[in-house]
Structure formats: structure tokens, C-alpha cells
Amino acid sequence: MTHSAIVRIPATLAGGLLLALVVGTASPTPVEGQSLLSAGGLGFLTDAPDARSRMLGGVGIGLSGSHLMPNDPAAAGRVGLPGISATMEAGVDTPDEGERAGRTRFPSFGLIYPTARLTYFATFSGFLNQEWQATARPTIDFGDQQVEALDVFEASGGISAARIGVARAISDRVSVGIAGGTYLGSMERSFRRDLNPADVGQQVESFVADGIWRASGTNIVAGVNMDALGMLRLAGSVTWSDDLTLDPTDGTPGDPVVVPLPLEFRVGGHGTLAPGLALAISLYTADWSESAEALGDENAPGRIWQMGGGLEWAGGSILGRQIPLAIGVRQRDLPFSFLGNPVQERAVTGGAGIFLSDTETTPLARMHVGMELGSRSTAEWDESFLRATVTLRLSGS
Amino acid sequence: MLGGFCLLAGVAGCSDEMPTSTDPALIPVTVQTFEVTIPFEDFGRQFRVDGGYGSPSALSVNRIVFSGDGGLEVRPLLRFASAPSSISVFPPGESQSVADSAAIPTGGRVTVQLDTVRFSGVPPFELSAGALNQEWDHLSASWTNAVDTLGGRQPWTTPGGGDPRPLEQFSWDPAEGNALVIELDSMTAAEWADLDNLQRGLILTSSTPGSRLRISSASLQLDLLSSINPDTTVQVTSPLTISTMLLDQTADFEDGRMLVGGAPSFRSTFRIELPDSVSATGPICAGAPSCQVALTADRVVFAGIGFQSIPQEPPSLAPADSLVLDLRPVLSPERLPRSPLGVPILPQGRTVGPGQFEEGGETRIEIPVTRFIRDLARAAPGDAEQPPSMVSLISAAEPSGIGIASFGAVGTPQAPVLRIILTATEGVTLP
Numbered sequence: 001m002t003h004s005a006i007v008r009i010p011a012t013l014a015g016g017l018l019l020a021l022v023v024g025t026a027s028p029t030p031v032e033g034q035s036l037l038s039a040g041g042l043g044f045l046t047d048a049p050d051a052r053s054r055m056l057g058g059v060g061i062g063l064s065g066s067h068l069m070p071n072d073p074a075a076a077g078r079v080g081l082p083g084i085s086a087t088m089e090a091g092v093d094t095p096d097e098g099e100r101a102g103r104t105r106f107p108s109f110g111l112i113y114p115t116a117r118l119t120y121f122a123t124f125s126g127f128l129n130q131e132w133q134a135t136a137r138p139t140i141d142f143g144d145q146q147v148e149a150l151d152v153f154e155a156s157g158g159i160s161a162a163r164i165g166v167a168r169a170i171s172d173r174v175s176v177g178i179a180g181g182t183y184l185g186s187m188e189r190s191f192r193r194d195l196n197p198a199d200v201g202q203q204v205e206s207f208v209a210d211g212i213w214r215a216s217g218t219n220i221v222a223g224v225n226m227d228a229l230g231m232l233r234l235a236g237s238v239t240w241s242d243d244l245t246l247d248p249t250d251g252t253p254g255d256p257v258v259v260p261l262p263l264e265f266r267v268g269g270h271g272t273l274a275p276g277l278a279l280a281i282s283l284y285t286a287d288w289s290e291s292a293e294a295l296g297d298e299n300a301p302g303r304i305w306q307m308g309g310g311l312e313w314a315g316g317s318i319l320g321r322q323i324p325l326a327i328g329v330r331q332r333d334l335p336f337s338f339l340g341n342p343v344q345e346r347a348v349t350g351g352a353g354i355f356l357s358d359t360e361t362t363p364l365a366r367m368h369v370g371m372e373l374g375s376r377s378t379a380e381w382d383e384s385f386l387r388a389t390v391t392l393r394l395s396g397s
Numbered sequence: 398m399l400g401g402f403c404l405l406a407g408v409a410g411c412s413d414e415m416p417t418s419t420d421p422a423l424i425p426v427t428v429q430t431f432e433v434t435i436p437f438e439d440f441g442r443q444f445r446v447d448g449g450y451g452s453p454s455a456l457s458v459n460r461i462v463f464s465g466d467g468g469l470e471v472r473p474l475l476r477f478a479s480a481p482s483s484i485s486v487f488p489p490g491e492s493q494s495v496a497d498s499a500a501i502p503t504g505g506r507v508t509v510q511l512d513t514v515r516f517s518g519v520p521p522f523e524l525s526a527g528a529l530n531q532e533w534d535h536l537s538a539s540w541t542n543a544v545d546t547l548g549g550r551q552p553w554t555t556p557g558g559g560d561p562r563p564l565e566q567f568s569w570d571p572a573e574g575n576a577l578v579i580e581l582d583s584m585t586a587a588e589w590a591d592l593d594n595l596q597r598g599l600i601l602t603s604s605t606p607g608s609r610l611r612i613s614s615a616s617l618q619l620d621l622l623s624s625i626n627p628d629t630t631v632q633v634t635s636p637l638t639i640s641t642m643l644l645d646q647t648a649d650f651e652d653g654r655m656l657v658g659g660a661p662s663f664r665s666t667f668r669i670e671l672p673d674s675v676s677a678t679g680p681i682c683a684g685a686p687s688c689q690v691a692l693t694a695d696r697v698v699f700a701g702i703g704f705q706s707i708p709q710e711p712p713s714l715a716p717a718d719s720l721v722l723d724l725r726p727v728l729s730p731e732r733l734p735r736s737p738l739g740v741p742i743l744p745q746g747r748t749v750g751p752g753q754f755e756e757g758g759e760t761r762i763e764i765p766v767t768r769f770i771r772d773l774a775r776a777a778p779g780d781a782e783q784p785p786s787m788v789s790l791i792s793a794a795e796p797s798g799i800g801i802a803s804f805g806a807v808g809t810p811q812a813p814v815l816r817i818i819l820t821a822t823e824g825v826t827l828p
Contacts, residue, residue: 142431
């Protein structure tokens with residue numbers, strides 16, 4: 001980075017931005033609504049679980065520097081100090097027809113502890129999630145009487161992957177890592193029917209049928225991470241999962257639902273194009289056809305792809321702190337269909353980071369904010385979305 | 398970056414916004430709501446009718462002269478305040494009054510105001526007034542007993558008020574006025590002026606069949622002769638203090654008929670025993686023309702017991718005013734007919750009009766019992782605490798009137814029915 005390339009931002013604006021961040025992140029709001037398109041199967045796959053990947057349109061692998069990424073275990077091998085990282089996201093989805101829905105969630109949390117030879121870490125990151133409801137107003141025929149009813153169906157829940165792992169830099173240029181753990185979380189379904197008291201009479205009670213399924217299942221992610229030519233970072237990882245078992249609980253009738261999960265591949269790279277300017281590209285693929293089949297989704301796309309890339313410019317600064325800026329694009333398929341139609345998502349991405357405190361070789365406190373403006377479309381439904389993601393990384397000895 | 402911060406700040410603080418579709422195709426649940434009507438013989442057990450609840454003296458309007466058509470006879474009993482302990486008189490030749498506590502009743506009169514608007518029957522009405530000559534207790538007096546307290550029962554010498562001393566007879570036409578004045582002789586006045594005389598009281602009788610008259614007010618005026626100044630007679634007015642009615646219900650009710658109300662009141666009680674399953678048709682039967690669906694608490698979204706009102710026989714026994722029906726759980730069935738009752742299943746009760754007990758006014762009156770039925774369906778046979786399963790159909794106030802409400806007899810097509818609306822599904826599933 002050349003000193004002349006640094007853009008200086010006024011101190012008052014910097015203070016305002018920090019205050020806004022505190023206000024925004026200090027409210028531990030639970031998970032709220034999500035896209036109606038998550039109605040297919042077990043919902044959406046969680047995107048890259050950190051803000052820097054999102055602002056570059058990536059899938060969470062192969063970025064430069066030393067950091068902890070749930071799906072890039074080898075990257076932890078280059079971390080020199082213990083630390084934590086946490087990510088929060090907030091977004092709104094606006095369908096072409098229907099009401100806007102907002103949400104907040106915490107896609108990932110990580111803890112890392114390097115020793116002389118090995119680096120140990122633990123991550124907790126989102127995997128699948130959904131949050132939607134559908135309503136209907138049927139008229140019920142009792143022969144001599146027509147009764148109006150209101151039906152409400154709600155589906156919600158989230159499945160996360162909790163892992164512990166170890167990584168090691170096996171040379172100056174190559175590191176490897178592996179992590180294993182289990183899936184956690186639950187899926188909930190609730191159906192309620194209310195008859196119109198004006199048609200039936202007093203003391204009409206709601207009919208409610210609901211169920212909760214607890215998730216479990218082993219998963220392992222292994223990866224390699226290497227530097228080449230002094231200006232290129234390449235990484236790859238593969239995630240293996242045992243069957244995802246969803247056990248009915250809290251009186252939910254039925255047998256456990258067993259969903260086979262695919263082998264997931266991620267590759268990515270980050271290369272310097274010019275001083276202060278870098279290009280990041282990454283790709284994800286997995287064959288979800290067996291999973292969809294187990295859930296009765298006959299029109300799911302099967303193998304899905306996510307790819308994206310972006311440019312990162314490490315040129316700005318606030319109060320002498322480096323402010324990297326990024327812009328990118330990405331596209332992905334969703335693993336399950338919506339009303340029998342496959343769903344695609346596209347987004348323009350961007351964002352910025354702030355290096356609050358770094359030693360000469362090791363980052364101590366960094367924060368990234370990623371923005372995504374995109375759309376999802378099927379034959380039955382179109383919507384746009386706006387999402388912001390914040391990741392905070394803290395390290396110290 | 399600024400936009401990202403603002404979005405985070407805004408969305409993190411917003412309320413739930415669940416994305417919602419109105420497309421029924423997205424609801425992955427097969428659900429069916431259907432109605433079943435269960436006849437009384439399939440859910441009713443241990444039916445019984447008990448009477449004797451409450452006293453006519455508790456009626457807010459308990460001054461009715463009634464001569465029915467063979468089914469009911471009502472005679473009001475009225476008692477007035479006794480004479481004052483002293484009167485104020487001027488001794489002969491003096492201008493300063495003094496108290497005279499030895500004044501002598503020499504006569505008097507009772508003025509009875511009758512309601513000239515609310516009456517039944519064809520005028521003129523033949524009425525007779527008499528002075529009671531037996532001690533009577535207004536709280537327990539009935540057609541057969543003057544006093545009916547524990548251990549102190551004293552029957553009337555003749556049912557219906559004994560053998561009262563005749564005072565006056567009238568032929569009253571409402572068009573000619575609303576007041577009857579009954580003159581009292583000195584003996585009757587002396588008796589009624591005595592506070593300790595428990596016999597004192599006026600009885601009114603109608604001998605006109607089908608008459609129904611209301612006394613709107615009554616008062617006694619006593620003539621007291623001063624013992625200090627024999628030339629002075631003072632008239633004092635004694636208000637009506639106690640009133641009740643003697644009712645003679647001689648009707649033979651149909652066996653199994655459900656009775657509610659009256660004075661004293663009737664209650665109809667039965668136990669509800671739910672079937673394990675009900676017959677259904679439609680998608681829930683998975684292609685079969687019909688099937689049995691388990692009657693479980695979570696499926697019951699509405700339940701109501703329908704009581705068929707039927708004309709009272711004889712008509713003179715039918716309610717003359719609106720009646721509020723309560724259905725209440727019987728808390729200690731083994732203590733019937735004196736079991737305590739729980740709170741009304743329908744808190745505000747169900748109001749029925751007198752027209753529903755007249756010829757042509759038959760109506761099915763449904764009382765919702767959803768929560769009661771759900772509790773019953775939820776209880777397992779082995780549970781230590783069982784919910785009440787017995788209910789009493791009563792009038793909200795006992796007594797609320799002299800009329801008796803009749804509902805279809807058990808074992809007839811007019812017997813009560815239990816209507817249940819169920820919603821059934823095979824449950825929610827993944828995905």
C-alpha cells in the first residue's frame with residue numbers, strides 16, 4: 001500500500017459510524033422472519049458465515065491473511081494469537097407481491113487458540129434455516145351451515161454446525177486443518193385453524209397441531225491452504241456429513257426423519273492484481289438430490305453451485321486505521337425447490353473493514369461490514385433482499 | 398458502509414415480520430373439520446330431576462295471585478309491621494302532647510294496589526281476602542306447611558294457608574281502578590298490631606280460573622284509640638314487611654322430562670359419558686366411505702348441548718318471563734340432591750323467552766360446553782383427579798319465577814343432543 005493511496009475520512013463521520021454500529025449490534029434480537037422461499041425442504045443454506053467473504057461475494061474460503069473461518073479450517077493454521085470472532089447479520093426481504101419481512105441472526109461464532117505447533121479452534125455456525133408462514137381462509141360446509149375458518153401454518157427453525165478442530169502450518173506456504181462436530185438445532189412446524197365464532201357460537205377453541213424435531217448428525221470439514229508466488233492464496237475444503245437425523249420431540253408423533261447430506265466442496269483464491277488491489281474468487285458445489293428426495297422434493301435442482309468474486313482495495317483509512325473496501329457479485333442455487341420450481345439467488349455485494357488494532361504481523365482487532373443487494377426468483381415468486389453482515393475479530397496474548 | 402450500519406441498527410430493533418403467503422398450496426397439512434351430533438342415549442347417564450331449591454319468599458316479585466287451569470294455584474301471604482309502641486296525644490285540656498303506649502287498636506284497613514297492566518285472565522276477577530290464624534314462617538312456608546324448619550314442621554290445617562278468617566270478597570275489574578281496600582275489625586286489628594303475634598298475615602285468593610294478578614304494593618292503616626284521651630283516635634300506617642307465596646303444583650310431569658325453574662326450583666341433572674370415537678366421512682377416512690375417529694381433547698374445537706324446549710303442560714305452569722339457564726358441573730354427585738355446584742360452564746348463562754315454552758315456540762337451545770368436554774376427553778381413566786362429569790341444568794337464580802321450563806324428555810326425539818365440531822389431521826410433518 002502506498003501512502004498516497006490512503007483516503008482520509010473525517011473523524012466526526014468515523015465516530016458516527018462507530019456509534020451506529022454499537023446501536024445496531026448491541027440488541028441481541030432473536031431470529032426473525034426470512035424469505036418465503038425458505039419454505040422448500042429444510043430452508044436456506046447459510047451463506048458464507050463472515051462479513052469479509054460476503055462483501056467479496058465469496059463462499060467463505062481462500063481469503064488472504066490469518067483468520068478463523070468455519071469452512072476453511074486450514075486458514076486457522078496461520079493465526080498466531082488466541083482470539084474470538086463473531087458475526088451478526090440483519091436483512092430485509094421485499095417480495096414483488098406481499099409484505100416486507102425483516103430478520104436478524106448470528107451466523108457464526110468462533111474461538112481459536114494457537115500453541116507452538118498446532119492451532120486449536122471451535123466454531124459454531126449456521127447451516128440450514130427457515131422462517132415463514134402461510135395462511136388460508138377456507139369455508140367449511142356442515143351441510144346446513146357454512147363456517148368460515150382461518151388456517152395458519154408456520155415453519156421455523158435453524159440447524160447449526162458445532163465443531164472443534166485443529167490446524168497446522170506445515171511450511172511457510174502451506175497449512176492444513178480439520179474440524180469435526182455435530183449438527184444442533186431444531187425444526188418446528190405449527191398448524192392452527194380457527195373457526196369464526198360468529199358462525200359457530202361461543203367457546204370456539206383453536207385447533208393446533210405442532211411438532212418439533214431436534215437435529216443431530218456428525219460432520220467433518222478438512223482443508224488445505226497455500227500461498228503461491230508471494231501474491232496468491234489458494235484454498236480448498238471438503239465437508240462430509242453423516243445423515244442428518246431429525247428426532248421428533250416434546251410429544252411430536254412420528255418416526256425420526258433421516259436426511260442424507262451431500263459431500264460439499266469449496267475452493268477459493270485471493271490474488272494481488274496491483275498494490276493495494278486484490279481479486280477474490282470462490283466456488284461451492286454439492287449434490288443435494290438425495291437430501292431433497294428424502295424430503296419428498298422431486299423438483300429440486302440436485303447439484304447446486306454457488307460462485308462469486310470481488311475486488312478488494314486496501315486504500316482507505318480513518319484516524320490512521322486502514323479501511324479496506326470491497327465490491328463483488330455472486331450467484332447461487334438453493335438446494336430445495338419452491339412449489340416445484342428451482343430457486344436462484346443473485347446479488348451485488350460490497351462493504352468495508354476497519355483494522356482497529358494490528359501488530360506488525362498479526363491483526364488484533366478487525367471489523368468488516370458486508371452489504372448485499374440481490375434478488376431471488378422462481379416461476380412462482382420474485383423478491384429482492386438487502387442484507388448487512390458484521391464480523392468482529394479480536395486477538396490477544 | 399454507512400447504509401450497512403443503518404440497516405443493522407434499524408432491523409435489529411424491529412419486531413417480528415414473518416414472511417407470509419396466502420397461497421393455500423403452501424400449507425402441507427391435510428386437515429378436516431366436521432360436525433357430529435350425538436344422541437342423549439349415547440352420552441347421557443344417570444338422568445334425574447330434583448326439586449325444592451330456594452323459597453318463593455326470595456322472589457323479587459313474590460306477590461302474585463294466581464288461579465291456574467288445574468296445574469297451579471298461587472296465594473300470596475302478606476305481613477305488615479306491627480303498631481308503634483306509642484303514639485303522641487294531647488291529654489284533655491292540655492296543649493303539650495305526651496306519649497301514649499297503651500293505645501287500643503279499634504280497627505283498620507289494608508289497601509292493596511294491583512297492577513292494571515300486567516295481568517292475565519278475563520275480568521272481573523273474583524278475589525277473597527282472609528286473616529291467617531296459624532303461625533307461619535315466611536322462609537319455609539309452602540302449600541302444605543305453615544312452618545317447615547328442621548324439627549319444627551307445622552302443616553297447615555288445610556293445605557294452602559289453613560282456614561283463614563274471611564275478611565272481604567271482591568269482584569275486581571282493572572278498568573275500574575287499581576286499589577282494593579279491606580276493612581279490618583277490632584279483633585283483627587288488635588292481632589296485627591301485636592309484634593309477638595306470629596299468626597298475623599293476610600292471604601289473597603282468586604277463584605277465577607286462568608287469572609294471574611300482580612300486587613304492586615300493599616299497606617296497613619290501624620286506628621288506635623288513645624288511652625289518655627278517649628276522644629282521640631290516631632291512624633298509623635304500617636308498611637308491608639314480609640311477603641311470600643304458597644304454590645300448589647299438581648301437574649304430573651312426563652317421565653324423563655327435563656325441568657328447570659319454578660318456586661321452589663327444579664334442577665335436571667345427568668352425567669356425560671363421551672364415546673371413545675365418533676363416525677366421520679371424507680378425506681380423513683383415506684378413501685373409505687366412513688370411519689371412526691378418536692374423540693380426543695385436541696380435536697374438539699366446539700361442543701354444545703342442545704336442549705329442546707317444549708310447551709309446558711298445563712300452560713299455566715310455563716314461565717311468564719325470561720329465564721336465564723345455567724349449566725353447572727356437579728362437584729359431589731354422591732351428595733345429590735344437595736351437592737355443591739361449580740361455576741357456570743357458560744358464564745353469562747343462556748336467556749330463554751317465555752314464548753319458547755308455548756305451543757309452536759319449540760326451539761333447540763344450545764349451551765356451549767367446549768372446555769368441559771375437552772377436559773372430559775383429556776382425562777385418562779387412571780388419573781387421580783378426574784374432572785366433573787355430571788352437570789345440572791338450573792335457572793341462574795333459584796327461584797327466578799313461578800313458571801317451570803320444560804325440555805324434551807329423555808328417550809324421546811326431543812331429548813338433548815351433544816353437538817361436537819372436530820378438527821382432525823394426521824399431524825404436521827417434515828419438511
